[in-house]
Amino acid sequence: MKxxxxxxxxxxxxxxxxxxxxxxxxxxxxxxxxxVSDWIAEILPRPLDPVRSIKVKLAILMLCAGGIAFGFFRxxxxxxxPKTTLxxxxxxxxxxxxxxxxxxxxxxxxxxxxxxxxxxxxxxxxRATSRDEVGQLAEAFNQMAADLAAADQQRRDLIANVSxxxxxxxxxxxxxxxxLVDGVSEPxxxxxxxxxxxxxxxxxxxxxxLDLSSIEAGAxxxxxxxxxxxxxxxxxxxEADVAAAALGRGVRFTTDVQPSTVTVFADRAxxxxxxxxxxxxxxxxxxxxxxxxxxxxxxxxxxxxxVSDDGPGIPPAERARVFDRFTRGGRTAxxxxxLGLAISRWIVDLHGGTIAVxxxxxxxxxxxxxx
Numbered sequence: 001m002k003x004x005x006x007x008x009x010x011x012x013x014x015x016x017x018x019x020x021x022x023x024x025x026x027x028x029x030x031x032x033x034x035x036v037s038d039w040i041a042e043i044l045p046r047p048l049d050p051v052r053s054i055k056v057k058l059a060i061l062m063l064c065a066g067g068i069a070f071g072f073f074r075x076x077x078x079x080x081x082p083k084t085t086l087x088x089x090x091x092x093x094x095x096x097x098x099x100x101x102x103x104x105x106x107x108x109x110x111x112x113x114x115x116x117x118x119x120x121x122x123x124x125x126x127r128a129t130s131r132d133e134v135g136q137l138a139e140a141f142n143q144m145a146a147d148l149a150a151a152d153q154q155r156r157d158l159i160a161n162v163s164x165x166x167x168x169x170x171x172x173x174x175x176x177x178x179x180l181v182d183g184v185s186e187p188x189x190x191x192x193x194x195x196x197x198x199x200x201x202x203x204x205x206x207x208x209x210l211d212l213s214s215i216e217a218g219a220x221x222x223x224x225x226x227x228x229x230x231x232x233x234x235x236x237x238x239e240a241d242v243a244a245a246a247l248g249r250g251v252r253f254t255t256d257v258q259p260s261t262v263t264v265f266a267d268r269a270x271x272x273x274x275x276x277x278x279x280x281x282x283x284x285x286x287x288x289x290x291x292x293x294x295x296x297x298x299x300x301x302x303x304x305x306x307v308s309d310d311g312p313g314i315p316p317a318e319r320a321r322v323f324d325r326f327t328r329g330g331r332t333a334x335x336x337x338x339l340g341l342a343i344s345r346w347i348v349d350l351h352g353g354t355i356a357v358x359x360x361x362x363x364x365x366x367x368x369x370x371x
Contacts, residue, residue: 050131106130106138113145122149158325161338165205173198208339212325215346222267222350229264229296229303230257236272237294240279251283256295264303264368270347274355275305277340278364282309286362301370308363319357 106126113124122145128138176195179185214220237253244251264271275294282292286309296305314322323345325338348355353368 106134110138110141113141117145117148120152122146122152161325162209165338166202169198169201169205173202205339208343211343212339212346215343215350220346220350222270224265224267224351227264227266227268227271229262229305230255230260232268232272233257233275233294233296236275236279240276240283240292243280244283247284248288249283249286250289251286252291253279254291254293256293258295258297262296262298262303266351266368267347271351274344274347274366275307277344278307278366281340281364282307282311282362285309286311298370303368303370305366305368306358306363307366311362313360313362314357322357323355 106128109126113126116122116124125142125145126138128135128142130138173195176185176191176198180187180191185191211220233255237255241251241253244253279292279294286292290310292307292309294305294307296303298304323341325342345355348366348368351368353366355364355366357363358365
């Protein structure tokens with residue numbers, strides 16, 4: 001009976017296996033030699049780093065290399081051309097190679113770091129000790145790497161946050177629909193309102209994500225006009241009052257516009273969006289049954305709008321972060337998408353104004369240009 005052949009019996013398979021092992025060993029040896037070379041390069045001095053111009057460095061390099069070589073042979077041996085000349089050239093080349101190491105090392109480091117960035121690794125940095133153009137390039141490269149790392153982290157956070165925000169209403173809506181299909185719940189108005197609330201939350205999240213995307217892409221034009229602020233505030237407060245009642249917050253809204261005829265040059269729809277976001281934020285995070293106060297006044301030629309509530313306020317350490325995407329300042333009660341304040345900041349910035357948390361921490365102040 002003929003014995004079945006095995007890979008060990010095939011000469012070609014054996015040869016290929018040996019070649020694979022040899023190739024792996026060579027690559028390992030090359031990696032080790034490269035690591036040793038990098039280590040040696042790290043500990044070698046870079047004496048020309050304090051020089052601020054690479055042209056001056058090259059001039060110093062040539063002068064030093066030639067001077068050292070010719071001086072050594074002139075003193076020790078005397079002038080014996082052509083042997084002295086050849087030896088001097090050899091020493092000059094060695095000296096220039098030593099001095100040039102410090103000049104070209106940052107470029108090699110940037111090449112290695114750029115290759116890592118191409119594979120998504122933004123942690124590599126270049127040692128920027130030189131003061132010349134190469135040193136400035138290394139500093140700019142390190143800043144670019146840090147910016148790319150921050151952008152990549154923001155992208156990861158955005159994906160995680162959007163996934164979480166989408167999953168919550170989808171899960172709730174799925175549960176309601178499953179109960180209806182299985183006959184556990186009746187399609188009464190209460191159950192349908194629950195399903196409607198989740199779809200509205202999804203719609204709001206998608207709308208705010210689209211707004212945020214348009215703003216960051218620069219495709220967010222403003223249709224500015226002169227507006228009477230008091231009627232606009234009354235309209236926003238009425239809308240916020242309905243939303244707060246639907247949440248069962250029992251919040252009271254009060255307005256104070258001084259003077260009552262104050263006007264603002266702004267995009268009506270976007271300013272309405274900012275004010276509604278601020279009132280909704282105050283109603284959600286303030287105490288139930290509390291009061292939300294809205295005031296507007298002229299100050300130093302600018303329009304100052306403040307929204308405050310009776311809540312404990314935002315801690316100073318978190319005030320700068322509440323205007324970031326998906327940040328709620330540690331206050332998660334009441335829900336919300338975590339995008340309202342981020343969008344409000346962008347809209348106010350587009351109007352040339354500022355928005356910030358003011359003391360005692362439960363007050364948000366918007367300052368818009370007077371004209």
